[in-house]
Amino acid sequence: MTTVEHSGRPAGPVDPGRRERELLDTAQRYSFRGRIDTSAFSGPVFASARGSVVTDLHGNDYLDFNSGQMCAALGHNHPRILAAIQEACDTMLHAHSSHFNVKEIELAEKLGRLLPDPLTRSLFGESGADANELALLLARIYTGGREVFSPHVSYHGLSASARSVTFAGWRRGHGPLSGDSYALLAPYCYRCPLAKSFPSCGFACLDASFELVDAQATDQPAAVITEPLFSAGGVIDPPKGWLARLRELCHERGMLLVVDDEQTGLGKLGTMFGFTDEGIVPDIVTLAKHLGGGVGISSVTTTDAIEDKVVETGLTVTRSHSNDPLLCAAGSASIDIVVEEDVPAKARALGDRLREHLTALMERYDLIGDLRGRGMLVGIELVEDRDTKEPAFEAGNEIGRRCFEAGLIFSVRRGGSVLRFVPPASTTLDQIDQGMETLAKVLEEVSTAS
Numbered sequence: 001m002t003t004v005e006h007s008g009r010p011a012g013p014v015d016p017g018r019r020e021r022e023l024l025d026t027a028q029r030y031s032f033r034g035r036i037d038t039s040a041f042s043g044p045v046f047a048s049a050r051g052s053v054v055t056d057l058h059g060n061d062y063l064d065f066n067s068g069q070m071c072a073a074l075g076h077n078h079p080r081i082l083a084a085i086q087e088a089c090d091t092m093l094h095a096h097s098s099h100f101n102v103k104e105i106e107l108a109e110k111l112g113r114l115l116p117d118p119l120t121r122s123l124f125g126e127s128g129a130d131a132n133e134l135a136l137l138l139a140r141i142y143t144g145g146r147e148v149f150s151p152h153v154s155y156h157g158l159s160a161s162a163r164s165v166t167f168a169g170w171r172r173g174h175g176p177l178s179g180d181s182y183a184l185l186a187p188y189c190y191r192c193p194l195a196k197s198f199p200s201c202g203f204a205c206l207d208a209s210f211e212l213v214d215a216q217a218t219d220q221p222a223a224v225i226t227e228p229l230f231s232a233g234g235v236i237d238p239p240k241g242w243l244a245r246l247r248e249l250c251h252e253r254g255m256l257l258v259v260d261d262e263q264t265g266l267g268k269l270g271t272m273f274g275f276t277d278e279g280i281v282p283d284i285v286t287l288a289k290h291l292g293g294g295v296g297i298s299s300v301t302t303t304d305a306i307e308d309k310v311v312e313t314g315l316t317v318t319r320s321h322s323n324d325p326l327l328c329a330a331g332s333a334s335i336d337i338v339v340e341e342d343v344p345a346k347a348r349a350l351g352d353r354l355r356e357h358l359t360a361l362m363e364r365y366d367l368i369g370d371l372r373g374r375g376m377l378v379g380i381e382l383v384e385d386r387d388t389k390e391p392a393f394e395a396g397n398e399i400g401r402r403c404f405e406a407g408l409i410f411s412v413r414r415g416g417s418v419l420r421f422v423p424p425a426s427t428t429l430d431q432i433d434q435g436m437e438t439l440a441k442v443l444e445e446v447s448t449a450s
């Protein structure tokens with residue numbers, strides 16, 4: 001008889017190849033697929049992570065320039081996050097969500113002090129999608145309007161309402177979605193949908209979009225929800241002034257501006273929030289991803305005036321795990337790390353080094369048509385020809401696959417033509433160099449082969 005540890009695994013040395021095959025067989029029978037980047041039952045199977053490196057069952061290390069699912073932007077298993085989780089284990093993991101708990105209040109205060117006035121009132125959920133759903137619900141109740149709008153390269157999550165304002169993909173075949181959700185023309189300047197160029201365009205995309213808003217609204221439209229930089233949509237960075245003009249156009253119509261800063265907030269773009277340098281304050285801000293330092297928590301923060309009016313209608317917003325002490329403890333530690341370890345400065349330094357390498361590669365390879373991004377969220381767009389800008393889907397997918405095999409993880413977006421690099425703040429400059437060497441080698445192989 002085989003002795004079995006209480007983990008259910010056989011005792012003694014385990015052959016990793018065999019263990020991986022067994023696990024993948026088990027996954028094939030019991031796990032759900034339908035993931036963003038792959039639906040295959042194939043390895044690697046990841047087993048551990050620390051800082052900017054993740055390790056598979058075979059002991060192979062990968063540089064994680066995808067920050068997990070973008071949630072490990074402070075570094076995997078940051079010791080201060082682990083300590084906060086441990087403290088919650090020693091005190092309270094879960095609480096009655098109708099009563100206040102210590103960790104929830106502490107986190108709400110930290111966030112309220114970090115966000116610009118009058119954004120002071122927060123509540124906490126478990127995923128980015130649920131925070132965005134709630135933000136749109138608040139906007140609808142506050143304005144009494146229905147229609148919500150989002151730029152056509154946006155990603156706000158895959159729950160029903162969040163998917164209905166996700167236009168970067170992941171919709172086709174999944175209708176009907178929640179109604180009264182429409183797309184705006186995104187400020188995708190590299191491929192301007194109006195064939196104009198900035199700044200002479202004078203934000204023509206916004207003027208055209210709001211003609212459509214006015215035409216489509218049945219009464220009072222409720223809100224625009226936007227990322228400050230469209231990450232999943234292809235690292236599309238709006239020109240300066242776009243967000244401020246968008247806010248004006250919303251307010252002229254009594255609509256709210258919701259900024260989904262879930263992926264871009266808390267330092268990643270080199271500023272505390274993705275909208276910081278725009279000199280505006282949104283009506284509602286959502287955060288998620290590395291807010292939990294690796295644990296699932298999201299936040300919705302708004303003003304006293306909006307909170308008052310919405311709560312007076314009798315709206316209940318809690319869910320079973322809203323405001324849980326475990327999640328809020330991790331969130332609180334995460335904010336301390338962002339502030340005390342100056343994550344915005346780290347993001348700028350990492351981004352500068354990434355851009356140095358990518359600029360040099362762009363000079364060498366015509367395949368790279370555009371380089372964009374802010375802070376430690378950087379992307380390149382690949383083209384067959386720099387004049388026609390025909391997207392190089394196949395090359396991008398091939399580069400992504402080969403880099404992964406060589407131990408460098410990043411996302412491939414827009415069907416393959418955009419490569420997105422998001423190293424965690426824990427990454428050293430040497431690790432950036434190492435990752436970019438891998439990319440350079442693979443670019444050379446792929447360019448020579450074609």
Ligand SMILES: Cc1ncc(COP(=O)(O)O)c(C=O)c1O
Pocket residue numbers: 070126127128129130132155156157158227231232260261262263264288289
């Ligand atoms: C900007 C943005 N909003 C919302 C979401 C959805 O978050 P979640 O997957 O936690 O629901 C994501 C996830 O990638 C995101 O990048």
